[in-house]
Amino acid sequence: MNQRRAATERKANERVGRPGKNGDGPERHESIYHAISDAIIEHRLKPGARLREDALSEVFGVSRTGIRKILQRLALEQLVTLTPRRGASVTRPTAAEAKDVFDARQMIECGLMPEVARRMTPEAAQELRDMARREREALKGGEQSAAIKMSAAFHGRLARLSGNATLAEFVERLCSRSSLILAVYGNAGHLGCESHDHDDLLSFLEQGNGERAQAFMGRHLKAIEASLSIHEEEEETPDLYQIFSA
Amino acid sequence: MNQRRAATERKANERVGRPGKNGDGPERHESIYHAISDAIIEHRLKPGARLREDALSEVFGVSRTGIRKILQRLALEQLVTLTPRRGASVTRPTAAEAKDVFDARQMIECGLMPEVARRMTPEAAQELRDMARREREALKGGEQSAAIKMSAAFHGRLARLSGNATLAEFVERLCSRSSLILAVYGNAGHLGCESHDHDDLLSFLEQGNGERAQAFMGRHLKAIEASLSIHEEEEETPDLYQIFSA
DNA sequence: ACAAGGTCCATTGTATACGTATTCCTGTCG
DNA sequence: CGACAGGAATACGTATACAATGGACCTTGT
Numbered sequence: 001m002n003q004r005r006a007a008t009e010r011k012a013n014e015r016v017g018r019p020g021k022n023g024d025g026p027e028r029h030e031s032i033y034h035a036i037s038d039a040i041i042e043h044r045l046k047p048g049a050r051l052r053e054d055a056l057s058e059v060f061g062v063s064r065t066g067i068r069k070i071l072q073r074l075a076l077e078q079l080v081t082l083t084p085r086r087g088a089s090v091t092r093p094t095a096a097e098a099k100d101v102f103d104a105r106q107m108i109e110c111g112l113m114p115e116v117a118r119r120m121t122p123e124a125a126q127e128l129r130d131m132a133r134r135e136r137e138a139l140k141g142g143e144q145s146a147a148i149k150m151s152a153a154f155h156g157r158l159a160r161l162s163g164n165a166t167l168a169e170f171v172e173r174l175c176s177r178s179s180l181i182l183a184v185y186g187n188a189g190h191l192g193c194e195s196h197d198h199d200d201l202l203s204f205l206e207q208g209n210g211e212r213a214q215a216f217m218g219r220h221l222k223a224i225e226a227s228l229s230i231h232e233e234e235e236e237t238p239d240l241y242q243i244f245s246a
Numbered sequence: 247m248n249q250r251r252a253a254t255e256r257k258a259n260e261r262v263g264r265p266g267k268n269g270d271g272p273e274r275h276e277s278i279y280h281a282i283s284d285a286i287i288e289h290r291l292k293p294g295a296r297l298r299e300d301a302l303s304e305v306f307g308v309s310r311t312g313i314r315k316i317l318q319r320l321a322l323e324q325l326v327t328l329t330p331r332r333g334a335s336v337t338r339p340t341a342a343e344a345k346d347v348f349d350a351r352q353m354i355e356c357g358l359m360p361e362v363a364r365r366m367t368p369e370a371a372q373e374l375r376d377m378a379r380r381e382r383e384a385l386k387g388g389e390q391s392a393a394i395k396m397s398a399a400f401h402g403r404l405a406r407l408s409g410n411a412t413l414a415e416f417v418e419r420l421c422s423r424s425s426l427i428l429a430v431y432g433n434a435g436h437l438g439c440e441s442h443d444h445d446d447l448l449s450f451l452e453q454g455n456g457e458r459a460q461a462f463m464g465r466h467l468k469a470i471e472a473s474l475s476i477h478e479e480e481e482e483t484p485d486l487y488q489i490f491s492a
Numbered sequence: 493a494c495a496a497g498g499t500c501c502a503t504t505g506t507a508t509a510c511g512t513a514t515t516c517c518t519g520t521c522g
Numbered sequence: 523c524g525a526c527a528g529g530a531a532t533a534c535g536t537a538t539a540c541a542a543t544g545g546a547c548c549t550t551g552t
Contacts, residue, residue, distance in 0.1 A: 053504070063537045064504090069318065076322045085504060085543055100412040107413070111353045166346040167353070170416055300533070309507045310534090331513055331534060 032060045033070045040079050040090055041152060041179040042145035047092040051080060077173050079180065091180060095230045098181045102225040105174050109155065110218050112162045112171070114210030119161055125206050128157060132198040139195065148179050154198055178224075185228040197223075278306050279316045286325050286336055287398060287425040288391035293338035297326060323419050325426065337426060341476045344427045348471040351420050355401065356464050358408045358417075360456030365407055371452050374403060378444040385441065394425050400444055424470075431474040443469075 036056075039045045056067045071088045074080040081091045093101070135150035152175035159171035197220050204213035282302075285291045297317065303310045317334045320326040327337045339347070381396035398421035405417035443466050450459035 052502095054502090065536055065538090068504090072315065072318060073322065076319065086545090087504060097412070100410045103410055104413045104416075107354065107357045111357065164346045164349055166343070166420075167350045170350075174412075298533070311506060311508090314534090332515095333534065 028062065029066055029070060032062065032066070033073060035060070036070065037074060037077075037079060037176065038149065040074075041176055042149050043179070043183045044145060045090050047090050047180055047184050049090045051088040051090065053087065077176065079176055091177075093177065093181050093184055095185075097177075098185060098228065098230060101174055101177050101181060102221060105155075105171070105178070106218060106221050108167060108171055108174070109159065109221065110214050112159055112164070112167065113205070113214040113217050115162045115164075116158060117205045117208050117210035117213050119163060120205045120208065124161055125202060128154065128202055129199070131157065132202065135198065136195055148182065151198075152176060152179055181228070185230050187227065187229055274308065275312055275316060278308065278312070279319060281306075282316065283320060283323075283325060283422070284395065286320075287422055288395050289425070289429045290391065291336050293336050293426055293430050295336045297334040297336065299333065324423055337423075339423065339427050339430055341431075343423075344431060344474065344476060347420055347423050347427060348467060351401075351417070351424070352464060352467050354413060354417055354420070355405065355467065356460050358405055358410070358413060359451070359460035359463050361408045361410075362404060363451045363454050363456035363459050365409060366451045366454065370407055371448060374400065374448055375445070377403065378448065381444065382441055394428065397444075398422060398425055427474070431476050433473065433475055 036045075036051075045051075051071065053064045053067050053071070056071075057064045060067070071080060071082065075082045075088070078091055080088045082088050131150055131154045135147050135154060138144075138146035138150060152172075155175045156168065156172040159168040162168060197216075201213060201216050201220065204216055282291075282297075291297075299310045299313050299317070302313045302317075306313070317326060317328065321328045321334070324337055326334045328334050377396060377400045381393050381400060384390075384392035384396060398418075401421045402414065402418040405414040408414060443462075447459060447462050447466065450462055
């Protein structure tokens with residue numbers, strides 16, 4: 001209950017987002033969308049967190065109409081769950097969904113590797129190396145949020161290189177959902193991708209070795225999935241236990 | 247211009263959809279969504295057709311607010327295109343998009359076959375046989391609309407059998423987009439799936455022969471793609487030519 | 493003291509109204 | 523006779539207001 005009280009009292013006139021920068025144009029919605037989705041992907045908004053329309057409209061300085069549009073978009077990407085008369089909340093993926101997502105990534109990302117290896121260019125490789133480096137640095141600096149986002153961006157960028165926009169878009173959505181899954185089932189210790197996995201993968205791709213890249217991506221994803229502790233949480237009173245143990 | 251005039255004058259008080267049946271509840275939106283998406287998939291609404299919010303709100307008897315929500319949902323599924331200040335229109339897939347969609351289907355639907363063969367049950371097989379039969383009957387009866395919808399439903403149902411809801415949903419969306427692609431690039435003569443392909447595929451799956459099913463699905467999709475006449479249409483005045491030739 | 497019921501409030505769902513941009517038509521000028 | 527410009531109408535984008543439903547808190551009875 002303290003959470004709700006705190007959220008209510010913080011009715012602040014301080015609007016986030018770039019106050020004077022973004023014109024009131026339609027780009028505003030884009031920026032708000034990214035602000036919310038980034039917050040979810042970076043675990044600043046945890047699964048189960050409620051997203052009240054009034055609060056969001058006050059925070060971002062736009063009317064509920066615009067917020068609703070953004071919320072529906074996020075819902076179709078399955079980052080938030082829209083319960084009929086209860087409002088929006090950050091999606092809490094089930095164990096079955098987690099398995100589905102990783103199976104899908106296994107099939108698609110691995111299947112994409114040969115084509116990516118074929119289309120890899122020095123410029124793209126350089127960009128990916130930069131992303132991998134920034135991810136490592138974030139991880140080393142203890143910034144889990146940034147590391148998770150960079151990892152998802154890396155996988156998404158890689159998929160885009162295949163030239164298939166449809167599949168790339170799907171991979172990006174799967175990566176976003178993976179971030180949510182990590183938030184729920186991930187162990188705090190070692191999260192997500194191993195430090196040098198992405199660099200190793202890049203080496204194979206730069207060599208044009210699609211086969212090895214495909215196999216390596218398969219192991220990479222399996223490793224991530226194996227690092228999760230998938231246990232279906234009980235439905236009845238798990239919150240009470242958590243509260244008392246905390 | 248005749249089209250526009252006709253559409254304008256038909257301002258009719260006759261509301262479509264079930265007038266007294268569907269309660270004004272939230273189910274109404276579901277039925278409207280399906281009415282529009284079915285119309286698109288069945289080619290009753292052709293690519294490029296404009297979907298004015300006012301007209302739709304009058305036709306279905308709900309306010310523009312609800313229509314906008316539905317339109318945005320259709321836009322995220324890429325069945326309609328939302329141009330910033332121009333409104334909504336049925337998406338006209340480009341040649342590149344068509345290739346992407348069929349490449350994606352190739353990868354995913356083929357990859358799903360082994361698991362589908364493993365999970366195939368007599369009941370599911372029976373249901374799929376019924377769907378294939380109804381598709382054949384529709385095709386024989388000259389009802390292209392129904393045949394196209396049934397074909398998409400068949401592929402979607404098949405994907406659902408894999409047990410992976412995420413991939414199944416994606417396949418369903420790809421099938422919807424395929425219907426659009428057929429509308430633009432398909433030859434009127436022989437459209438979509440060959441008559442007995444689906445039955446043959448079912449036989450392999452009932453035998454639990456995932457390998458052959460996978461190979462057959464690959465050929466099946468390749469055959470559909472090959473039957474298309476992919477030619478990038480000119481941008482300037484193709485509509486005029488079509489109007490004058492018609 | 494605990495449980496059950498009722499009442500009140502908070503939050504979402506929907507509609508309507510207003511503002512703005514774009515497009516089509518018409519009139520005039522070259 | 524054609525082309526450009528201006529105006530009017532049309533259609534989208536946004537905000538605000540109202541209605542309905544579900545939850546939470548309080549009260550009361552056992």
